[in-house]
Amino acid sequence: MANKVKLVPGKSPNLFTERDAGKMPVLECIHLGIDFGGLHAVQDFDVAIGPTEITGLIGPNGAGKTTIFNLLTKVYEATSGTVLLNGIDLKGMTTPQVCKMGIGRTFQNIRLFNNMSVLDNVKAAMNHTIDYGFATGILRLPKYAREEKLGTEKAMELLSIFDMQDEAGDRAGSLPYGEQRRLEIVRALATEPKLLLLDEPAAGMNPAETTELMENIRKIRDRFEIAIFLIEHDMNLVMNVCEGICVLNFGQIIAKGTPEQIQNNPEVIEAYLGKKKEN
Amino acid sequence: MKKKNYGNLFILFALTVFFAILGGMLYTGNIGRQFTNMLIPIFMYIVLAVSLNLVVGLLGELSLGHAGFMSAGLFTGCLVSIRLYGLVSDPLRFVISMLVGGLVAAVFGLIVGLPTLRLRGDYLAITTLACGEIIKTIITNLKITGGARGLDTGHVYSGAKTLFPYAVVLVYLTVIVMMHIKNSAQGRAIMAIRDNRIAAESIGINVTHYKLAVFVIAAFFAGAAGVLYGHCFANVKAASFDYNVSIEILVIVVLGGMGNIFGSIAAAVILRALPEMLRGFENYRMLIYAIVLIMVMVLSNNKKVQSFRYMVTGKLKKKLRERKAAKQAKKGGEMNG
Incomplete structure (x- = not known):
């Protein structure tokens, strides 16, 4: 395993881009692993992502990609290893806490709040910015109107970046x-x-x-200056958008590198296409 | 957003009309004795249904312990009322006892909620049902609440005419609080939990916190409604508030539509008044009641009926939109001209 590099918290050698070189990585996984009973679903997952990097996570079905996302967002608690977000250990945190720490996610099978409007879907995610309690909401204190207005403005701005401002009043479940x-x-x-x-x-x-979508992913990175970590099977998208790629097979990283490095890596080709018959 | 607020105004307007008619009839004596006796229970069921709607409709969890919270509030509230009788003025006594009843019910909501709200769906339903029964059994076996003979509330008994204003205020309060919760950040969080718990957690919503808050608020109003109810009888027995009552409240909520406040109010009135109106049919009364209930449930869930309803409302909306557009076009034309 050539890729088993010991990571030192806050000082990771393997960031993928020049741009983020020397900066503190936003996410560091150090020997992250989880077992389900006797099954090692993910083992020794080491990765560091720079604060504005787009990183891809690829691998055959059942390799443990979504499990890693669930570990990062604390849907599962890791059985071994550490996750650092901007240098802070996420150990023992719950999913909502991790969200507040700064990890946002989407799901493989869409999980929207179908019976709520598009605008309310976005505003529901802004409860940390829309700052008032139950009592203020019930009594309709002036703070309520102020915060709601601010929240609606912010949500509409966000929707208009993605050209969805006209659908704000539609039911989320009815969208294409x-x-x-x-x-x-x-x-x-x-x-x-x-x-x-x-x-x-x-x-x-x-x-x-x-x-x-590819344009949007780049737009998000440029506009919000955040790191993006994505799982994808569409190689066209991965190779075009991602600056760094991790390849996972049977819960273990088999390769890490830039898109060019990955495309020419024999282990990756083997995992995807099978071994060449030797005769 | 604007449309929703019109909906809320409509509910408040309809309620005011309803109260004005009932109040007028009650105080001019144009209402039968039978219906006078039914008034306060109807109001109580409105409050119970609207508050349970917060749990079932907004949060999307089945709770079958609502009658338990109600009787917890009822008995403490009535006990307070009996103690305070003659010490303070009547309006103050009613308000204090309703507040105390509501708060005690809220505490019960918290006690029941803390261990059970980690459960979901059927499991939560069965556990809350059991908790309701436990509250009932405890009250039945306490000396202070009169045991199995029931609590004698004879000397704090008040007629519908006295209780009517308090009932009106309580209904308004419940409805307004529910509306305000629905259209707040907290309401969005609660509905997000209903629609997709995992996604709700992923955007930072603390599920247990909101579930508990909903349970406590709903229990508070159930308790306050119970106090009101206790005052219109000379004797109240805990045994009469068993799971049947909880299920009846649930039936009202489901019939009125999940999350639909106006539906809950209308269904409470209809379902409470219906058995009385059907007295003429004597033995067949409950049979007809059941048939009507089944018909409404089947029809409101029928795809064809639903599509017909959408067609009608869709046409109406389209017409309104066209009219609005025409008006705006006219305005624009005038401005240009």
Whole structure:
């Protein structure tokens, strides 16, 4: 295992881009692992992501990609290893706490609040900025109107960046598929993350929608200056958008590097296409 | 957003009309004795249904312990009222006892909620049902609440005419609080939990916190409604507030539509008044009641009926939009001209 590099917290050698070189990584996983019973679903997952990097996580089905996202967002608690977000250990935190720390995510199968309006979906994710309690809401104190107005403005601004301002009043569940995926990203961004996790954002999209998604991913990085970590099977998207790629197979990293390095890595080709017959 | 607020105004307007008619009839004596006796229970069921709607409709969790919270509030509230009788003026006594009843019910909501709200769906429903029964059994076996014979509330008994204003205020309060919660950041969080718990957690919503808050608020109003109810009888037995009552409240909520405040109010009035109106049918009364209930449930869930309803409302909305657009076009034309 050539990739088993010992990471020192806060001083990681393997950032993928020049741009972020020398900066403190936003996310560091050190020997992260989880066992389900006897099954080692993820083992020794080491990765460091720079504060404005777009990193891809690829691998065959069942390699443990979504499990890693669930570990990062504390849906599962890791059985071994450490996750550092901007140098802070996430051990023992709950999912909402991790969100407040700055990890936003989308889901492989869309999880919107279907019976709420598009605007309310976004505003629901802004409860940390819309700052008032139950009593203020019930008594309709002046703070309520002020905060609601501010929240609506912010949410509309966010929606208009992704060209969804006209759908603000629609029921989220009634949106077309591509827009539902986009809304999920907007909702994740509304939590003001420092790291955005996208779980198969292009799944089920046609080529035109995928192209648009690629533009959007770059736009998010440039505009919000955050790191993006994405799982994707669409190699066109991964190779074009990502600056660094991790390849996972059977819960272990088999390769890490720039898109060019990954494309020419024999182990990766083997994992995806099988071993060449030797004779 | 604006449309929603019109909806709320409509509910408040409808309520005011309803109260004005009932109040007018009550105080001019144009209402039968039978209906006079039904008034306060109807109001109580409105409050119970609207508050349970917060749990079932907004939070999306099935709670079958609402009658338990109600009787916890009822008995403490009535006991306070009995103690305070003659010591303070009547209005103050009513307000204090309703507040105390509500607060005690809220505490019960918290006690029941803390261990059970980690459960979901069927499990939560069954556990809350059991908790309701436990509250009932405890009250039945306490000496202070009169045991199985029931609590004698004879000398704090008040007629519908005395209780009517308090009932009106309580209904207004409940409805307004529910509306305000629905259209607040907290309401959005609660509905987000209902629609997708995992996504709600991922955007930073603390599920347990909101679930508990909803339980406590709903229990508070159930308790206050119970105090009101206790005052219109000379004797109250805990045994009469068993799970049947909880289920009846749930039926009202489901019939009125999940999350629909106006629906809960209308369904409470209809379902409480219906058995009385059907007295003429004597033995067949409950049979007809059941048939009507089944018909409404089936029809309101029928795809064809639903699409018909959407068609009608859609046409109306379209017409309104066209009219608005025409008006705006006219305005624009005038400005240009």
